[in-house]
Amino acid sequence: MAVEPTHEAARSTAQAVAHHGAQAVQEAAHGGDAIPELPNLVTVLHHRLQDAPWVTWLHQWENIVFAAFVGVLLALLAWRTTRHPATIPRGWQNLLEVFVEGIDGMVHGMAGRHGRTFTPFVATIFVYIWLMNLSVVVPFLKSSTSSINTTVALALVVFSYVQYTGLRTLGVRGYLDHLAGSPRDLVGWLLVPLMLPIHLLGELIKPMSLSMRLAFNVFAEDVLLAVLVGLGIGLSLTVQLPPWAPVPLQLFVMPLVLIFSTVQALVFSLLSTVYLSLMLPHEEHH
Amino acid sequence: MTRRQVPPPWIQQAGLLTSIPFVLLVGPALGYYLGNALDQHWRFAPWGMTGGIILGLVASVRVTAQLIQQSRTLKRHD
Numbered sequence: 001m002a003v004e005p006t007h008e009a010a011r012s013t014a015q016a017v018a019h020h021g022a023q024a025v026q027e028a029a030h031g032g033d034a035i036p037e038l039p040n041l042v043t044v045l046h047h048r049l050q051d052a053p054w055v056t057w058l059h060q061w062e063n064i065v066f067a068a069f070v071g072v073l074l075a076l077l078a079w080r081t082t083r084h085p086a087t088i089p090r091g092w093q094n095l096l097e098v099f100v101e102g103i104d105g106m107v108h109g110m111a112g113r114h115g116r117t118f119t120p121f122v123a124t125i126f127v128y129i130w131l132m133n134l135s136v137v138v139p140f141l142k143s144s145t146s147s148i149n150t151t152v153a154l155a156l157v158v159f160s161y162v163q164y165t166g167l168r169t170l171g172v173r174g175y176l177d178h179l180a181g182s183p184r185d186l187v188g189w190l191l192v193p194l195m196l197p198i199h200l201l202g203e204l205i206k207p208m209s210l211s212m213r214l215a216f217n218v219f220a221e222d223v224l225l226a227v228l229v230g231l232g233i234g235l236s237l238t239v240q241l242p243p244w245a246p247v248p249l250q251l252f253v254m255p256l257v258l259i260f261s262t263v264q265a266l267v268f269s270l271l272s273t274v275y276l277s278l279m280l281p282h283e284e285h286h
Numbered sequence: 287m288t289r290r291q292v293p294p295p296w297i298q299q300a301g302l303l304t305s306i307p308f309v310l311l312v313g314p315a316l317g318y319y320l321g322n323a324l325d326q327h328w329r330f331a332p333w334g335m336t337g338g339i340i341l342g343l344v345a346s347v348r349v350t351a352q353l354i355q356q357s358r359t360l361k362r363h364d
Contacts, residue, residue, distance in 0.1 A: 008308050056320050091289050102293075106293065106298065109295070109298075109360065110298070110360070111355070164344060197345075198341055198344050198345045198348060199345075201313065201316060201317060201320075201341055201342055201345035202345040202346075202348055204348065205309055205312050205313050205316060205342075205345055205346060205349055206309075208312045208316060209305060209308040209309045209311075209312045209349075211304075211310075212312065213305055213308045259338055263297075263301065265302035265303075266293060266297070266298075266301060267304070267305065270298055270302065271301070271302070272307055272357050274302065274352075274353065277356075278352060
């Protein structure tokens, strides 16, 4: 008897999930404004407890909530792994060391010996974006990176660090010289009014293209998964399967989602490394 | 000591080169919005918008050239 309420609650939640997914897909198919989205913990809570203010708050800030959740998870993992480091690494420490060595190799290959100071930043950006991208394959979680707001925030962090690196390595005078196109003769000085806006626009283009690329790719993955989940639910209703046992059509694209999530995180961190290395004095390249 | 590059350079090159369309898209769009804002502020339409689009395109091409140059460097290391 004690099992009954839990089973009933699970069944109710599954029905809410199925209803949310099927409704979104149906609305999208009929040209509605709703974009198919996989239900997550917050949307399920919102579906069941619409009047609760804390649920409304969670619903409004769901991207930040899931991004913070991944951040906390990552911090806990890093703390647990580095609490008692062993000389001969095993388990999680071994895995993290292989990962850090891989990222360090990439940064070294891209930005040269002096670029190795960027490894902690690039590795953190990579693993944070990677875990956020992969969140969509975990039931009741959401990829925060499918929102342009999250990716713009990440790109602004990269932009700020690139400008800080430029100021630190080149100095204020060298940084302004870099923005002015490094004029060395009369023609160079005459071209400064043209080169300065081009350089400034170039610096703004970098974070914008970074954020757009990541958000649009992850968003497309999420929509694809949601559409397939919705189709699976529709198919299961057609053949009269119970709503908590839909046809798992999304499993066919799951490997692609795993690959593209990794590639997108990699490209973001790679481009960040390139933009950082472009701020280094030219003789330091490789 | 030879450092093993993970991921392989061809994946890194693909990542760099496939971001070029976004760079070429964002530049003129950014130039358009900034130029339009200047036009509304100083009322010299359509020169702000036209200049913004052209400068944005030039800036995009410059960033694209930097990305191509960087990917060629990777190929040399391959």
